[in-house]
Amino acid sequence: MCAETPDYKDTLRLPKTDFPMRAGLPKREPEWLEKWSKLDLYHKQRAEAGDRTPFILHDGPPYANGHLHIGHALNKILKDFIVRSQQMMGKDARYVPGWDCHGLPIEWKIEEQYRKKGKNKDDVPIIELRQECRKFAEGWIDIQREEFKRLGVQGNWEDPYLTMNFSSEAVIAEEFMKFVMNGALYQGSKPVMWSPIEKTALAEAEVEYHDKDSFTVWVKFKVQGDSDLADAFVVIWTTTPWTMPSNKAVVYGKDISYGLYEVTGTPEESWANVGDRFLLADNLAADVMTKARLEDGQYTRVRDVPASDLEGLGLLHPLAGAEGGNGEWDDVRDFRAADFVTDTEGTGFVHCAPSHGMEEYELFRDLNMLEQVITYNVMDDGSFRADLPFFGGKYILNRKGGEGDANKAVIDKLVEVGGLLARGKIKHSYPHSWRSKAPVIYRNTPQWFAAIDKPVGGDDTYGETIRERALNSIDQLVKWTPVTGRNRLYSMIESRPDWVLSRQRAWGVPLTCFTRKGSLPTDADYILRDDAVNARIAEAFRAQGADCWYEDGAKARFLGDDYPHEDWDQVFDILDVWFDSGSTHSFVVRDRADGSPDGIADVYLEGTDQHRGWFHSSMLQACGTKGRAPYKAVVTHGFTLDEKGMKMSKSIGNTIVPETIVKQYGADILRLWVAQTDFTADQRIGPEILKGVADSYRRLRNTMRFLLGNLDGFSDAEKVEPADMPELERWVLHRLAELDHVVQTGYSAYNFQSVLQQLFQFCTVDLSSVYFDIRKDVLYCDGADSHERRSARTVLNLLFERLTTWLAPMLVFTMEDVWLERYPGEESSVHLQDFPNTPGEWRDEGLAAKWEKIRRVRRVVTGAIEVQRRDKVIGASLEAAPVVHVRDADVLQALKSTPFADICITSAVTLTDDPIPAEAFRMPDIDGVGVVFETAEGEKCQRCWKILPDVGTHEHPGTCGRCSAAL
Structure with missing residues (x-):
């Protein structure tokens, strides 16, 4: 600048806003919460709806x-x-x-x-x-x-x-x-998932599956009957030895290939004896013999055993006749075919304890044989009934949910009586209570069902x-x-x-019904069904809550004079x-x-x-x-995982709680993380991910700050109709019309990630890297009444109205801050706004196609200039006046119809269809465009910094014609 040239800095219309770049969300967000509380925002929305x-x-x-x-x-x-x-x-x-x-x-x-x-x-x-x-x-x-x-x-x-x-x-x-x-509603006695630790039935929704080490045993049932199979053993396999005392049957598959296998030689450590004969599924026989520690050559297959040979046979429980057993297991076990038997694991035979397995229960229910096969050996705490021989008082689980003493007691007794062929352990997925984290069991117990x-x-x-x-x-x-x-x-x-x-608990809503004494659950009049009784119960609950069901005299209160109180029992289970x-x-x-x-x-x-x-x-x-x-x-x-994709666990130390994030970054950063994720799958979160989210937030905040700064003092009087705007502004309006569809479609489909990605891309690329970059010169340097500046400010206002509302559902605090910066007041809130109506006429596909071509050429120009800046040939793009060679005539014509130097942020530009010189800068993905770098000719305008030939020839020293007129 010459000594006599004035400093024109104060004459520029630079952005003016108090909106800070540093958000300070942890401290400021509670202030907006207090504002919304005073405004009663939620109910104000309802009132205005x-x-x-x-x-x-x-x-x-x-x-x-x-x-x-x-x-x-x-x-x-x-x-x-x-x-x-x-x-x-x-x-x-x-x-x-x-x-x-x-x-x-x-x-x-x-x-x-x-x-x-x-x-x-x-x-x-x-x-x-x-x-x-x-x-x-x-x-x-x-x-x-x-x-x-x-x-x-x-x-x-x-x-x-x-x-x-x-x-x-x-x-x-x-x-x-x-x-x-x-x-x-009906009452039935059937196996349900039961938590011995919590002493209650559980629904599938209350169960989660974890790996568990279980005992596994191969148990021998001796064949009874008039057959050459008499005294052979049917072998079953189970991972729940504790169910063996409740065994009532064994089942086989009618389409499975079975064989009779005889032991011809045994090592000392095997429980098998020479001459023992075992019935096994052929596909599983070798595996079973290996588990019994028998090698090839120590057993032989005697013959096929078709399913027809198994019909009519009976089996003896391995504890049958055991001294001290008091006849508990002496009855012959039922032996029949069942559809659920396979030969993919085990032995090809399945031991049935219908009190502890749903498939077995349903099999014998359909045969009308439940009375013969249901047992009540396991109490609500998971212990065997006290009078059960050998096992009375033993626990399936200990009181902390670990392995109890029942399995070992059963296995030891089977070994003692010679009922075991092999044993081992297996790790498998097993149901656990999601509350106590302890394993559950299937237990037959009277429950109420829908x-x-x-x-x-x-x-x-x-x-x-x-x-x-x-x-x-x-x-x-x-x-x-x-x-x-x-x-x-x-x-x-x-x-x-x-x-x-x-459920067999206390805290909840009781099953508000009565059962007739002396009736069976299968009787038609077992459950009292009376609208008047039901109405009295509901009325009492509304007045006093469900506690009144447990008050003295509750039965008389609800039955009233309609039924003899002594004829009915009140149900005290609580609802799931x-x-x-x-x-x-x-x-x-x-x-x-x-x-x-x-x-x-x-x-x-x-x-x-x-x-x-x-x-x-x-x-x-x-x-x-x-x-x-x-x-x-x-x-x-989905579920939330740590940055490595691992499930969060306090024991591992990889948990992250919302309170910590809010205190460090603010709730809007957490909300932005949610918006960025594909929530339909599992998501990851952690310190590094949150740093990336915070960086994205700063870029969005920068966009909003630019809008606020350049809209200072904007009024309706400045507005320009879209049809009268320059093409660049009309291209932005086209993008807004496209985005309006994307935003509303995305929100309607709950696709928040798509909404955010499109808005983020628009803000950081279309706006910050293109539109804002190009229009800074007009916004800062043009005269206040310049048509281009008024058009740009009109578009900025339209951008403001849409971006603040479109982002408000996600960034609730930040968009409120942005909104109140322009529209302060106790009754003002962005959350009282709707998405603005965006006219369909703003869409202009032809214009968009033209500007896509222009932007592609611009990329080549900016790339060429960046090389010169990197090599320190120039310091700023305004020092350049590139020659742009364009092969396509339509593209060249499109460029010539625009102020392409302004679009490239250069002081001048030459557009030509001359052949592209060998030394020209090119980009591999943009064919037919080459740029030859040239420096701008003239003097530097001391106000807008463009280098132009006319600088210094106007009324105001050191300025170009545009700046001199603006002054």
Whole structure:
């Protein structure tokens, strides 16, 4: 700059904003939460919704018993994305958060507290215990509510639903009593998954599978009968030796190839003797003999044994006749064919203890032989009944869930009586209680069931039975995201048994029914079915809660004068908590004023484990009472893993909790991580991943800061109609019209990752690297009334309106900050806005195609200039005046119709169709374009820094014509 040339810096229209580059989210986010609370934002949205179509995301209730983990955060943030985006797309998006409050985990915690005080749970009055459980749940609800709100999750937090509310307990009881009245409810004694540690039946949804080391034994049953097979042994294999005392039968496969094998020589360590004969499946015989420590040449196959030779034979239990056995096992065991026997593992024969296996139970049920084969040898704590010979009082599991002494006692006794051929150990996947983490067993016990294959009356549009209605609902009524969720739930419901509704616990909603004394469960009048009794129960529950079921005189209160009290027994089992949560659609979606008019939720969203949990139980419950699925769509997310893809575990030390992320980065960074992930699969999170998310956040924030800075003082008077704008601005409007479709389609399909990716790409490439880069010169240097500057500011305003609202469902705090920077005020909030209407006329495919060509050539030019900058030939692109050789005439014409030097941010440019010189810069992916670098001629304008021939020839010293006019 010459000594006499003024400093023009203050004459530039540089961005002006107080919006900081450093977000300070951990400190500032609570301020916005306080603002929204004062504004009563959620209810203000409801009040302004008018006659909008309701949209209901029904909240799957988390359990009220601990601080939030990262899976909770993922789940609730995804729900918030849905609710907020639906609201901004013109719906009345209502969200009622809820909590699951009943059940074993809370009761377990109270029992632990009792044990520390030396108290026995069974000595505590049940109502007192239930009140302790209620108080425990209330405390955690308050904690979790604040933790969810801190994540920016918006909903009706002042009036959530709780399964332990009196009104909720009343509806749960009413829904159960519908099963009583429609005939779906029955009492049966069959094997169910049983937790000896928790002393209760479990549903499939309460079970998880882990590897377990189990004893495995090969046991000999001596053949009885008039046959050349008499005194041979049928060999069975089992991984549950403790079930041997309950054996009642052995089954074989009618299509399996069997042989009779005789031992001809034995090593000393084998339990087999020379002359022993064993019946085995041919495919498995060699393996069995190896397990029995017999080598080739020490046994021989005597003959084929067709299934017809096995018919009519009987077997002796290995403990038959044992001294001290008191005849417990002396009866001949049943021996017959069964469809479930295979020759892929074991021996080709299956030992049957129908009290401890569902397939065996169903086999003998269908034969009407249950009375002959059901045993009651295992007590609720997993011990053998005290009077069982040899094994009385032995435990299958110890009190901490480890291996008890029952298996060893059984194996030792079988060895003693010569009943064992071999033994070993196996590691296999085995069911465990997800609460106690201890193994479970199958145990025959009287329980209450909902029949899913029995016609239940009511609306039969989708079928007569619960199973039919569920399967038809899955295919006809529900949209699945991802679509694999359909197959998962369909296969589970297609093959599931009847629903076990009863639990032997204290904290929950009781099975509100009565049974007739002296009647059998199979009798038609065994269960009392009376609308008046049901109405009295529901009324009492609404007033007092379910505790009143346990009060003295409850039976007389509910039966009234209608029935002799002494003729009826009151049921005190409690309902499966999955029935509680499965019923929530009734007392939330159907019954609340902020529910849905048709009682059907628009969407349920939970983790993939809920195909066997909440999605499943809600489907069964609703199909039993209302005849169809309670939801129109199901969205499923995966599990959260660490950065290496490992499951998070406190013992490994790889857990990361939401509170830590929020304190370090802010909730919006956690929300941005959720938006970036493909939530339908398992996601990864950790320190390095979060650093990358924070970097993406800064780039988005930069975009918004640029908009704010360059919109300072913008008013409607500046606006330019789209048709009058330069092509570059109209290209941006075209991109906005494209994005409007992408954004609304993506949000509607719950594809948040796609929405974010497209917006992020638009902000960082189309805007920051292209449009903003090109238009900085016009925005900073043009006169205030310049048509180009007014057009650019008009587009910036349109960008602002769309980007803030499009991103608001995901970045709730940041977009509020951005919005309030332009539109401050106590009543102002971006979350009271809808997505702006984006005119379809903005789309211009021809213009977009033209500018795609222009941008491709621009890439070659900027590439050529970057080489010169890297080699320090020039310091800035404005020092260049490149010669651009373009082979395609249409492309050349398109370039000439634009201010291409401005587009390339050079002081000048020469466009030519001359052949591309050998020394020209090219890019391999862009054919027919070459750039020869030239430096710009003239002087440097001291205001805009362009190098132009006319600098210094105008009124204002050291300026170009454009800048002099602007001054």
